[in-house]
Amino acid sequence: MANLESLVIARRLRVPIGDAPAGSHPGQGEVAARQLDAALLSVGFKCSAALLERLADLRVETAIDLGVRVLAAVRELVGDHVQHNAYFLNFPRNVPDTVEFWVGLLSKALLDPVAAARVAQPGPLNLLALPEYGRYQHSYADLLAAHAELIPLAGDRITVLELGGSxxxxxxxxxxxxxxxxxxxxxxxxxxxxxxxxxxxxxxxxxxxxxxxxxxxxxxxxxxxxxxxxxxxxxxxxxxxxxxxxxxxxxxxxxxxxxxxxxxxxxxxxxxxxxxxxxxxxxxxxxxxxxxxxxxxxxxxxxxxxxxxxxxxxxGDRKARSFDSRVEAALASGRTDDAVDLLGNAPGALLRRLDHLLRISASPDAVLGATEKAAADASGRVLLSLREHLQNRLAPAAGRVFANRNGRAWVTSDTRTPIDEDVVSRAMAILDEEIARRLPDLGKLIIDPEVLDVALPLSGKAVAPGLGMLPRGSLSSVDGELLRFFVYWRQAERRTDYDLSALMLDASYDNLEHVSWTNYGNGFAEYSGDLTDATDGASEFINIRLAEATKPIIIPQVNIYSGEAFDEAAEAFFGFMIREAAQDGMPFEPRTVRMKSDLRGSGRVALPLAFLLDKEGDWQVKWLHLYLKGSPHFNQVEGNRISTSLLVRSIVERDYLRVHYLVDLLERRGAVGEHTTYIGLQAPADLPEGTKVYTPSTLHELIPA
Structure with a gap:
């Protein structure tokens, strides 16, 4: 039951209380409720007014027990359930030059007779084997003592927890x-x-x-x-x-x-x-x-x-010919009309092949006629996926991106023959009409402008749930001056070394720079230091001063240098924080975390997102949720920089179907009912009673059947 309660809190940001018994007199649990609210603020959460009022009426012991469980659930959601130490004690201050750092480690090793004998062995010098490299040289208590408390500012994230039912x-x-x-x-x-x-x-x-x-x-x-x-x-x-x-x-x-x-x-x-x-x-x-x-x-x-x-x-004892084989046979022999007739019995299959059919058919009108019939019976997700595909056929792409269910991605050049623009426009109009017909009546719409650039969640496979997660292709604003990535991992059975890195590119996706364990910083970024063993957990950070950044594209990535894959480790997650320049605090401060999610997938290089400077000079984040295959061992940012830049460019330049597409269809049709619907990143407190709310965790419910 406790796991189920944590699941509801994490997925819905609602605290299930239901008919929990009230205290012997009103307000008995008020002190415990206020204490919980204060503790939640330290990790970037807050009780809604209704939740605070309900907690205050509970028995004291009930309120305290519930508060402990709620705090544990949100701390794990934001990544604050573990201790985030950093290799360099004063990070992001006093991070040494890369060469200076290695010379210092080598000098210390030569002063130690045992280490000196190891360093003096024949063959190439293994810098990673130096005694002080890759291991914390101070305790978490030392880190706490070296950093001032976070200065709370209005820009810190506050996520509201709502009162739930039973x-x-x-x-x-x-x-x-x-x-x-x-x-x-x-x-x-x-x-x-x-x-x-x-x-x-x-x-x-x-x-x-x-x-x-x-x-x-x-x-x-x-x-x-x-x-x-x-x-x-x-x-x-x-x-x-x-x-x-x-x-x-x-x-x-x-x-x-x-x-x-x-x-x-x-x-x-x-x-x-x-x-x-x-x-x-x-x-x-x-x-x-x-x-x-x-x-x-x-x-x-x-x-x-x-x-x-x-x-x-x-x-193999009985022959059975599949539907796809019959379609392929018709296409291979040039009988496109026969293939279209066959596909008419499987509307989803016809729509998935529409691009190919339009390219090879001598009669686009016949194909579009079959498309109109198929659209009436295909699923809403197929209609939306095809609509997104077609709108990207009207402009040349940097490349075609393919991603499997685990987020493993690759990019190739687009060698398809163009489709006549009028044909594409007619196909999109067919889909628009059918999608609009299926959309439910949402009544009066209240729209948070920030949600309009969120991509429609046409598949959730590649997106691990977490804090602040948005579908691949979504755009959201970056509202601070300091950007800080973090990765935490804890190995399960064998020594595991993950490396947090950042690739920086110019507007043409060229002139590469990077910050990683081989380059501790540049004019606007610092790396917290490399850790090569995570028996008790390890954290790495990269700090970016956005106002000083000389590259408009910044791509964080996590490379598996050695050891366990992301889905083999006991725990592995990535996230980023946003702070103002005036803020101090620890390398990891939960109330400044904007996004945190588990790392998984079969790839050896994780590309969670990319940060982009737009034409107006504002920073945005584009969500990727991608993994590169990488090498079995020794992955590093220098080795995959070309494939990363090509892949990210293809994602960034792709025109994703976003929430504003559905909102436009709904507003064009006009409201029918008297009820109200809110669509946004987080519901405000002053919505009319009975308002239906859609936030990122429930956006999939907007996809029509």
Missing amino acids: LEAEARELYFSLAGSEVPLSAEDLAALRSLTLFCDVEPERIPVRENRAVINEQRLVTGRPLLVDTVTDVLRVACGVSGGDVTLATPTRFRAFRRAERRTLIQALDAVASPAKLGDVKRHPEQWKRLGERLHPHEYPGFPRAAQVFEVAR
Whole structure:
């Protein structure tokens, strides 16, 4: 229950209290409530007036216990649950010149007989093996003593925690939001959904994303209820999920032994959906099907012959032609009209191939006619994704960016033939009309201007939940004078060295500079020092004085030099802080943190975001959520500078579909109802009663069905 409570607080910024018993007299818990509010302010949070009033009426011990849990949850959300020491005691002051630093370490080593003997060994000198390198030379208490307290200023982040209902009601609302999402969820949100299914006994009427449906089906299988499936792959996802594997099917699963009742449920569900037209899907994951067949023993169920055919196809004993293969055959033989007719039976597939069809078809009008029919039946996410794609076809791109579900990205030149501008415009008009038709009536709109440049969350896979997170392609303003990146990691089993670095580019994405463990600073940035062991956790920082920056593009990155991958470490997260020049304080100050999120993904180089100086002289952040493959060992900023600059340029110059697109459609249509809807980064306190609120954590609910 405590984990569920923390989940609600972190995801919704609401404190579930419900019918917690009041004290024997009004205001009994007021002192505890005020103490909690003061403690929250130290990490950049605050209780709303309603929450403060409710806490004050609780029994003292109840208010104190709840306050401890709330504070722990938000401290972890902002990254303040660990101690952030820095290699250089006085960082960002007195950071030595890089050469000066190495000479000093070498001199100290030569004065130590044991270290001197190691340094004098034949062969190249290994500077990283010097005794004082890569390890804290002072305690966290020493760091505290060397830095003054943070000077609070009006620009510090204040995130308001709202009063929630009962834990049951808040958990159910979060469950419905995740389960009914129109966009795929991140791995963390899928895990949250799995926890919520154990707690919530009511299912949403509609579960559009198959991975979400698989998670819910896991619980249905365990409890002996029929499965919600309509393809053979849906059944495979369920088997993977209950075996502790990957419901996205991106990685192989080692299937567990199934109980007899579970085997029968899976076989029965498989038999119900294994029509000849759907058997072709088996070829997408043949090895997984073979392993599953070894666990399900389909020969024991002669009453379900179509289920047995699935495993025959997997083994190659039965032929099954997939829908995609028939489409490809038609396209390969030049029968574009036949391919369009086939795709008319699968609206989503037609729209995903629209660019290709328009390039090769001799009759764009016929393709657009099929597009109009398909648009009426395709999902809202597919319509929006295609709309974004088409608007980027009207301008030449620096390159085509490809990113997988884990954020692993690569860029290549765009060699596609152009599509006539009039054809593209007509296709976009078809999509605009259908999207506008599906948008719900939101009544009177109250819009925070800051949210208009937030990209629509068309997929949540690459975005790990955290504080201040926005979808890839979003733009937000940077409102301070000092920018500070931070990374924290703690190794699980073996020595692990992550390196925080920053790549600086000019407006043409050239003339590269960097700050890293090989270059401790330049005229406007300082590096906190390299740590090479994180047994007890390690933190690195880069401080940027924005007013003095001579490069308009700054790209922080985290390189895995050696050791565990991001998703293997016990803990790993990145974030950034914003301060004013007049502020003092520790290298890490939670109330100045604007963004913090876990690092994960299969890449060895993380590119969370980029900072850009616009034409008006204001700094903005563009959200990337990307990972480069990198090398198995010894990644550093100098080695990936070219690929990084190409990738970031492609992301920065891409025209993402943002919130203002939906707002324009809604305002063009006009309000119908009397209710009010607010869309913004954080809800203000003076909204009309009953206002429906959409913030970054719930923007996916705006994606039409």
